[in-house]
Amino acid sequence: MLASLGLILLCQLIGEAVVRGLGLPLPGPVLGLLLLLVLLLARDRFALLARGPLGNAGVETASKGLLAHLSLLFVPAGVGVVQKLDLLASHGIAIVLVLALSVIVTLLATVLTFRLVSRLLRHGDAR
Amino acid sequence: MKDNPFSLWVYLSQSPLLWLTVTLLVYATTDAVSLATRRHPLANPVLHAMWIIGAFLLLTGTSYTSYFAGAQFVHFLLGPATVALAVPLYENRKRVVASIVPMLVALLAGSVTAVVSVVLLAELAGLPREVVLSLAPKSVTAGVAMGIAESLHADPSLAAVAVILTGIMGAIIVTPLMNRTGVTDYRARGFAAGLAAHGIGTARAFQVDEIAGVFSGIAMSLNALVTSFLVPLAVTLLVR
Numbered sequence: 342m343l344a345s346l347g348l349i350l351l352c353q354l355i356g357e358a359v360v361r362g363l364g365l366p367l368p369g370p371v372l373g374l375l376l377l378l379v380l381l382l383a384r385d386r387f388a389l390l391a392r393g394p395l396g397n398a399g400v401e402t403a404s405k406g407l408l409a410h411l412s413l414l415f416v417p418a419g420v421g422v423v424q425k426l427d428l429l430a431s432h433g434i435a436i437v438l439v440l441a442l443s444v445i446v447t448l449l450a451t452v453l454t455f456r457l458v459s460r461l462l463r464h465g466d467a468r
Numbered sequence: 469m470k471d472n473p474f475s476l477w478v479y480l481s482q483s484p485l486l487w488l489t490v491t492l493l494v495y496a497t498t499d500a501v502s503l504a505t506r507r508h509p510l511a512n513p514v515l516h517a518m519w520i521i522g523a524f525l526l527l528t529g530t531s532y533t534s535y536f537a538g539a540q541f542v543h544f545l546l547g548p549a550t551v552a553l554a555v556p557l558y559e560n561r562k563r564v565v566a567s568i569v570p571m572l573v574a575l576l577a578g579s580v581t582a583v584v585s586v587v588l589l590a591e592l593a594g595l596p597r598e599v600v601l602s603l604a605p606k607s608v609t610a611g612v613a614m615g616i617a618e619s620l621h622a623d624p625s626l627a628a629v630a631v632i633l634t635g636i637m638g639a640i641i642v643t644p645l646m647n648r649t650g651v652t653d654y655r656a657r658g659f660a661a662g663l664a665a666h667g668i669g670t671a672r673a674f675q676v677d678e679i680a681g682v683f684s685g686i687a688m689s690l691n692a693l694v695t696s697f698l699v700p701l702a703v704t705l706l707v708r
Contacts, residue, residue, distance in 0.1 A: 346548075349548045349551050349552055350548060352551045352554075353547050353548055353550075353551045356551070367692065367693050367696060368550075368609075368611060368612045368615070368692050368696075369547070370546075370547040370548075370550035370551055370611070371550060371689050371692055371693065373547075373550070373551040374550055374551050374553055374554045374557075374689055375554075376551075376554075377551055377552075377554035377555075378554040378557055378558055381554065381555070381558040382558065382561075400555065401555050401559075403552070404551075404552035404553075404554070404555035404556075405552075405555065405556075407545065407548060407549045407552045408549060408552050408553070408555075408556070408674065411549055411667055411670060411671040411674070412495075412499070412513050412514050412667075412668060412671040412672075413491075413492075413495045413499075413513075413514075413517075413542060414542055414543065414545050414546045414549055414667070415514050415546075415610065415632055415635065415667060415668055415671075416491055416494075416495055416514055416517045416518060416521065416539070416542065417491060417535075417536060417539035417540065417542050417543040418543060418610045418628045418631070418632055419514055419517075419518040419629075419632040419636075420518055420521045420522050420525070420532065420535060420539065421532060421536075421625055421628055421629055421632075422518065422522060422629050422632070422633075423522045423525055423526060423532055424532045424625060425625070425626060425629050428599070428626065432595055432596075432599060435590075435593040435594075435595055436590075436595065436599070436603065436630070436633075437633065437637075438589075438593070439586060439589040439590045439593055439595070439603065440586070440603065440606060440630060440633050440634050440637060441637050441641075442585070442589055443582065443585040443586040443589055443606070443607075443634075444607075444634050444637050444638045444641065444664050444665060445641060445645065446581055446585045447578055447581045447582040447585065447607060447660075447663065447664040448638065448641070448642060448645055448646075448660045448661070448664045448665075449645070449649065449660075450577050450578055450581040451574050451575075451577060451578030451581070451656075451659060451660035451663045451664060451687075452574075452646065452649065452651050452656045452657060452659070452660035453649070453651075454570075454573055454574040454577040454578065455570045455571070455573075455574035455653070455655070455656035455659055455660065456570075456651055456653060456656050458569060458570035458573045458574065459567060459569075459570040459653070459655075459656070462569060462570065
């Protein structure tokens with residue numbers, strides 16, 4: 342468990358270091374995600390790597406533990422709304438409406454594009 | 469302690485322990501309520517934990533800074549949780565590779581829609597320029613959005629609030645909206661949830677369906693990449 346958490350943190354650390362060092366315009370944890378994915382894929386190729394956190398589903402269990410409470414992690418940033426009460430009093434309704442409309446439009450655009458393209462592909466395969 | 473009944477409160481309210489405990493217990497309660505309502509969208513645990521803790525801070529006159537000193541330990545885990553998304557991605561890699569084309573096209577359509585729609589609507593509503601800029605990155609996860617807002621000289625803490633509000637509204641609306649569109653493909657539904665409503669949408673997607681959760685996590689990571697490039701471009705083109 343400890344080694345697995347350590348591995349997750351190490352991936353993030355390397356991700357942050359590379360992003361800062363090279364000035365890449367992507368968040369460090371996303372690079373860490375790619376790194377952990379590559380490690381997991383490499384483990385299937387090379388039996389040598391299947392030990393410690395990468396053996397016995399160690400890092401898998403730790404990751405699922407973290408993801409099981411993903412919502413909780415947004416609470417501290419969300420409580421930050423108390424700092425913005427004056428702004429919300431003056432522009433709150435407009436802000437909430439703008440965000441709500443935008444999220445609906447975005448959900449629809451994404452889901453319909455996804456479905457349209459996967460249908461087109463399926464038709465292409467059938468022919 | 470005997471001289472001043474408030475000294476214990478003064479001591480505790482300055483230590484990280486109190487606010488960390490409050491965050492965990494309030495969330496545990498709102499999450500239990502959400503479970504008891506069989507994950508009803510309106511019983512969103514983040515939404516209810518937010519206002520309960522916020523009201524508690526206002527009533528006790530506690531500043532957000534001293535609250536955050538305790539809650540930062542939870543906030544910190546957002547980074548490792550992003551890395552941890554590699555695991556469901558790895559376990560479902562075959563399905564992901566099989567839908568790579570619809571994913572990439574939907575990513576492009578979705579992230580452009582997210583940024584352009586919020587900037588245009590905010591301009592239309594006559595919001596001040598600084599607010600418009602802070603709302604622009606609202607569909608990506610908090611840390612990234614704050615970074616984008618900072619680089620635009622907007623307000624990172626307002627960006628964070630916009631991100632959370634977007635996430636909560638997206639998580640509440642996604643299930644009824646998708647049921648109405650008649651889309652039953654959980655890959656597409658999850659992908660839309662993660663793209664429009666980042667981690668809170670992803671948490672919601674995992675509650676509904678494992679595959680939806682996986683695709684939501686991918687959408688959230690990819691959108692963080694695309695939006696970092698897109699927002700500065702959209703702002704130059706669209707903001708007066």
